[in-house]
Amino acid sequence: MNYTKINDNFSISGALTFAELAELQQQGVDVIINSRFDGEDAKQISSRQYQNEVEALGMKYVKVPVKSLVYPSQAIQRFSETITKPTLKVHAFCRSGKRVAHLWALAQASYRSPQAIIDIYAAAGVDIGAIVQQLQDAAHNNRYTFQKR
Secondary structure (H helix, E strand, O other): OOOEEEEOOEEEEOOOOHHHHHHHHHOOOOEEEEOOOOOOOOOOOOHHHHHHHHHHOOOEEEEOOOEOOEOOHHHHHHHHHHHOOOOOOEEEEOOOOHHHHHHHHHHHOOOOOHHHHHHHHHHHOOOOHHHHHHHHHHHHOOOOOOOOO
């Protein structure tokens, strides 16, 4: 399975097979976040099928569908609410992993500075350059409070 570990409790990847979901469950993942819309790809597993499989494996399933580089505040909020419990291990996926990487970064923007988020991703080998301006704008506009977790 090809995935990227962002920290001890959060990882990202592209689309998952059912076998990969079982691997994640065996690795202690508690929550699976799907950020794909149904029908993005002809061979894509549907959200309902993912949900059924994830729940059958005893994990929680959360759907936060977004289009690349279009991240509404309600999607960021839902994503943030899902990842805020430090005891939960979360894996998020989309087609390539890019959208979920962006969502995590934007969800972290109320807790970390833009540079800290960029540094976390750089250490993980993930480029989030496409949203750096959005992260900086959020900090500049005081939309986020940089609260401690």
